[in-house]
Amino acid sequence: MSIFVDKNTRVLVQGITGKEGSFHARQCIAYGTKVVAGVTPNKGGQKMDDVPVFNTVALAVKETGANCSLIFVPAAFCADAIMESADAGVDLIVAITEGIPVLDMMKAKQYIQNYPVRLIGPNCPGIITPGETKIGIMPGNIHKAGGPIGVVSRSGTLTYEVVHQLTQNGLGQTTCIGIGGDPVNGTNFIDVLEAFQDDNKTQGVVMVGEIGGNAEEMACDYIKQHMTKPVIGFIAGLTAPPGRRMGHAGAIVSGSSGTAQAKIQAMKDADVHVCENLGKLGEMAKQIFQ
């Protein structure tokens, strides 16, 4: 049991009958995740392996008691899928989809504020509590259950690199969360850090950021004031040219704001242990967390 999700979380997959949805739903099921339903409009009544498919999220929730949505719906329709899930009363939405228009995400975020739901993502690999539940596309086998390290990141494969090094150095993970690479998202560093601070199984945190926006700086304010557990930080994009979108929609240095240098400085000012050599992060973690 760590933060937001555990072995009891009941997952419905929106877009389960599509290529991505079906592939990843199967991977999650193989990991042990309780995938109890799928939703694809017009495919209600079908099954994806043993998982019943419904036409709407509301029906899926009613029939199966699902309390978490995992979304693989294409970008053009994803904001709508997010709002549908909030309206249906799930507790957690994990939106994997990349490429959602910013205006759509702003509307969706404003909409779901009226509901007691947490959104993770979009454009993220998802969330995993190793050994209990995998709600996303991350490779389960690089993770090590039992903690004590929490991981939060804007990236996908860069997170796997970090997790892999932690595991290799004997440091298990409580929960790993990808908050995603988009400029407007549901859950930010500060939200996750708060939850890790309150979680008695998490004893340290690794925070992986990148250029663009001020989420890392906001998180550092929180860390300065409230965080008692040690934090290791890594920022990608010191060499990114200004004004260009580096893959992630949110990874852009605008004018003078959102630079990697500023984020690293904010981390240093907050007594975060800044990892400057990614290849040695695991070693650094071993020293700091043990």
Added chain:
Amino acid sequence: MNIHEYQAKELFKKHQIPIPDGGVAFNVDSAVSIAEALHDLPVIVKAQIHAGGRGKAGGVKLAKNLSEVKKFAKEMLGMTLITNQTGPKGKCVNKILIESGVNIDKELYFSILPDRASARIVLMASLAGGMDIEAVADETPEKIVKVYVEPLSGIQGFQLRQLAFGLELPSALMRQFSTMVRNLYELFVMNDCSLVEINPLIITKETRLMAIDAKINFDDNALFRQKEIVEFRDVDEEDPLEVEASKYQLNYIKMDGNIGNMVNGAGLAMATMDIIKQAGAEPANFLDVGGGANAEQVENAFRIMLSDQNVKGILINIFGGILRCDVLATGVVEASKKVGLSLPVVIRMEGTNVEAGRKILEDSGLNLMTATDLVDAAQKVAQMAQA
């Protein structure tokens, strides 16, 4: 996606935003006939490139008569204009905008952009028009008034008033201003913009508002539903290798360094560029192949990187989850043979089937070095750079 000033003004016209009379010209004759049709002097001749700072660099000229229009058009068309925003190589001017001069009483600033922190649309206005807004924000932030619009609710009357009073507009201009801002907001939302900027927005001596300059950028994620906007794309303003890469759906950004790199995942790709720099070399590019690192994509990626004359070595950094390392390795070997790769390549792979992948590379007989981890990869990159 960026567009030219003249295209932004076309969109402004469509949304009833007042702009000077004029038109775009691609050659000298056309420039002169547009100027003639304006029946008014002076005429402004403006270079059209995807960068600001044109005024200071000689890209904006005031022509007092038609022979000056001809002279400036001749000088500008085909010139390489270097401004403080183009980079040292500058940009070639292929089009110019010919406009009526306007009697300027006051210069203001106005822009609309998404505010990621609050997830709202921010409208910014300032009395400090015609200046670098970043400098204004730094030195005299009190001169900028901002309102945050909730996208589901739209712009409210009280927000229009906040902007208008913040700009100290005379009451005679209030209605004009409100209409203009509502139209700009609608333009922003209907076209999925990521920026609408008017600097300067002027008050004429005849007490009219007018957009003298126009800058519009669009949300790349929304282009799928903005077919008319996509028509505005000018590939001449983009790096030719990047244009080539986009044909293969390769997320590629050209840089100036000597070590090409190919990675799966944007965050890991940025971190890989940083590693190259730390190793004492310079990244030649950003390249995120995402989940699509099959043989064909690897081949396309190699071809793009090899077209860059500065590249003397390549680093491949792949963390395979769904993507299997043996599949990647086979792809790399096939692609290397197909393009006749002679440059050194360092491959660092991790994840599913990594041992099988490494064996495929070793047995290939090609100049492919495997790195066991990122520290090892960095050392091998340093060797490649020094060779």
